[in-house]
Amino acid sequence: MQAGLLDTWKRPMRSRGAIAWVASLALITFYLLLYLPGSTFFPNFPDVLTPIATAMHLPSKWFLYGLLYSTAMVIGGFFMLRKHGNSRYHRIRTITVVAVQVVLAFSLPLALNIAGKPELYLTYVWPLSYDKLFPSTLAGLPPAAALWFVFASLVLFPVLAFRYGKRFYCSWVCGCGGLAETFGEPWRHLSNRSTGAWRFEQWSIHGVLVLVLLTTGLVVADSVSRAGVVGDAGGPNGAAWALSTALAKEAADLGDTSLPPSSAELKAQAASVRARVEALDPPDWLREKLAPVEEAASRGAAAEQAQLVHDLAYNVVPSGPLGRAASSLKGAYAFFIGAVFSGVAGVGLYPLMGTRVWCRFGCPMAAILGLVQKLGRFRIAVKKDMCISCGNCSAYCEMGIDVRAYAQANLDVRRASCVGCGMCAHVCPRGVLRLTNEADAGPGVNAGQWVLDL
Numbered sequence: 001m002q003a004g005l006l007d008t009w010k011r012p013m014r015s016r017g018a019i020a021w022v023a024s025l026a027l028i029t030f031y032l033l034l035y036l037p038g039s040t041f042f043p044n045f046p047d048v049l050t051p052i053a054t055a056m057h058l059p060s061k062w063f064l065y066g067l068l069y070s071t072a073m074v075i076g077g078f079f080m081l082r083k084h085g086n087s088r089y090h091r092i093r094t095i096t097v098v099a100v101q102v103v104l105a106f107s108l109p110l111a112l113n114i115a116g117k118p119e120l121y122l123t124y125v126w127p128l129s130y131d132k133l134f135p136s137t138l139a140g141l142p143p144a145a146a147l148w149f150v151f152a153s154l155v156l157f158p159v160l161a162f163r164y165g166k167r168f169y170c171s172w173v174c175g176c177g178g179l180a181e182t183f184g185e186p187w188r189h190l191s192n193r194s195t196g197a198w199r200f201e202q203w204s205i206h207g208v209l210v211l212v213l214l215t216t217g218l219v220v221a222d223s224v225s226r227a228g229v230v231g232d233a234g235g236p237n238g239a240a241w242a243l244s245t246a247l248a249k250e251a252a253d254l255g256d257t258s259l260p261p262s263s264a265e266l267k268a269q270a271a272s273v274r275a276r277v278e279a280l281d282p283p284d285w286l287r288e289k290l291a292p293v294e295e296a297a298s299r300g301a302a303a304e305q306a307q308l309v310h311d312l313a314y315n316v317v318p319s320g321p322l323g324r325a326a327s328s329l330k331g332a333y334a335f336f337i338g339a340v341f342s343g344v345a346g347v348g349l350y351p352l353m354g355t356r357v358w359c360r361f362g363c364p365m366a367a368i369l370g371l372v373q374k375l376g377r378f379r380i381a382v383k384k385d386m387c388i389s390c391g392n393c394s395a396y397c398e399m400g401i402d403v404r405a406y407a408q409a410n411l412d413v414r415r416a417s418c419v420g421c422g423m424c425a426h427v428c429p430r431g432v433l434r435l436t437n438e439a440d441a442g443p444g445v446n447a448g449q450w451v452l453d454l
Contacts, residue, residue: 013351014186020351028348034065035339040285040331059113059299066106069179073098076182083185087426089435093171097178105175116260116303120145123173126153127212128365130333134216135223136314140307157365158372164437165378166369167420176359177419179347180398184355188423191354191400198400201361201417208337209367215333218326225322240316243276247313254306263300270297273309277316285327286315337362356398360417370416377437380413380424382406386432393424393433407432 012019037047049061058064077098084090100123109119118141126132132153138146160168170177180188250269254261261269274290289312296305346358359366380403387407394404399417403424406413413424413433425433 014189016190016352020187024348024351027350028344031339031344031348034061035335035343038288038291039335039339040288041335043284043288059110060295063106063110063113066109069175070102070106072183073101073175073178074182076179076185080182080185084423084426087422089422090426093422094182096172097174097181100173101175101178113301113304116301118142118303118307122148123175125149125157125365126216127209127368128174128176128363130212130215130338130364131219131330134219136219136311139314140310157369161369161372162376163378165373165376165418165420166366167378167418167422167435169369170359170366170419171421174365176342176346176363177356180350180355180359181421184347184350184398187350188355188398189395190352191356191360191398193394193397193400193402201400204361205363205367205370205417208341208362209364211329211333211337212364215326215329218322218329222323222326240280243280244313244316246276247273247309247316251306251310251313254302254309260300260302263297266297266300266302266305267294269309270294270305273312277312280316282316285331286312289315354398354400356400356419359419360399366417366419370418373418374414374416378420379436380406380418381434381436382410382412383430383432383434384410386430388430390429392427392429396423396427398423403433 011017013023014020033049036042036045037050039045047061049064053059053061053064056064056067058067077094080094081091085094104123105121109121112119120141121129122145124132126149131137132149138149141149157169171181250273254269270293273293277286277290289308293305293308293312296308341362342358346362349357387404389404389408391404393407394402397403398421399415399419401413401415401418403413420435422435425431425435
């Protein structure tokens with residue numbers, strides 16, 4: 001059992017003092033330096049992180065970000081265990097979420113990249129990774145990986161949320177939640193618990209979910225309308241269609257070769273691809289896809305270059321109004337939601353607004369799993385007439401849920417936003433709260449089962 005907030009509000013870093021504002025500004029600046037260079041809206045923004053990554057012999061600035069992210073979670077996890085490690089639940093949960101980040105979200109993609117294979121982030125599925133169900137994305141993945149993303153997104157994760165609540169992902173697997181639970185733990189008490197914040201949360205998170213559904217629907221519809229174009233030599237005449245077919249064949253040849261091509265051959269192909277695509281006078285969004293091809297060629301990553309050329313072949317195909325709408329919405333979502341909301345605001349505002357800004361107000365995965373959770377049996381059960389209104393549970397809830405109000409009213413907590421971190425039960429001095437998937441306990445419940453080490 002935790003003693004409570006103690007002197008938390010006397011610490012400037014934890015109470016929105018000057019140090020907290022400086023920390024927030026530093027985090028926001030870092031995320032702007034990460035996302036703005038090369039983006040559609042700021043194409044000429046200077047890239048200062050890539051040279052640092054290169055100096056560290058990392059493949060890209062994204063691996064530098066992954067390294068910093070994983071390091072923050074490891075250090076934050078150590079302090080989390082020091083503070084709350086007297087709970088078996090939190091020991092296992094913290095070790096698990098840190099291990100998932102270090103092994104599956106950082107080490108595995110890095111190893112695949114070094115081996116010249118496509119990077120796979122197996123823990124990020126649709127709709128959190130909004131493009132995982134795009135036909136062009138699935139077509140570029142190994143069959144087993146494509147099957148995993150479809151099965152996990154549409155079947156496995158919803159089933160697990162129904163059975164165990166969204167905590168299985170949001171508090172045990174997801175890197176966003178993992179950073180919040182470890183690095184962000186000192187600021188968890190800053191989450192807004194007002195009714196107004198709750199209403200805004202309901203509109204904002206489901207609004208983002210609607211955007212994901214609309215984006216995915218448009219992209220899939222556009223893909224269906226263009227099915228068979230790439231690789232179809234008998235299609236209508238036209239320079240773009242012919243180039244699409246040629247690039248698709250080159251990508252297949254490059255990916256199937258048993259003898260890896262030399263760096264010079266890769267660079268020559270990349271230069272040829274640029275020249276032929278530029279000859280079409282392509283739109284800016286298509287021209288931007290040429291740089292990654294050349295970057296892969298400079299690293300000698302044949303498999304990655306083959307995939308990029310394949311994707312380029314698909315995008316070269318002329319599209320109608322539906323395709324243009326899908327591309328515009330996809331680009332806007334990637335920047336404003338995927339970068340600004342989840343990164344710049346989601347992490348940058350930790351010291352001022354608490355640690356679950358993105359998870360609470362924007363994450364479409366949390367929205368879907370929360371809706372499924374409401375239909376399932378997971379809840380925070382309340383021991384009747386035992387709450388002493390100390391307020392520890394509400395203060396420690398990073399999702400801004402007023403748990404004390406539920407306990408005072410003898411009502412189990414069944415909020416869709418609850419991520420099942422278990423902190424409210426951990427800090428309750430009387431053992432009033434319990435995370436459970438069981439059916440409602442009747443009046444004859446054994447009081448002993450409430451004394452749990454959460």
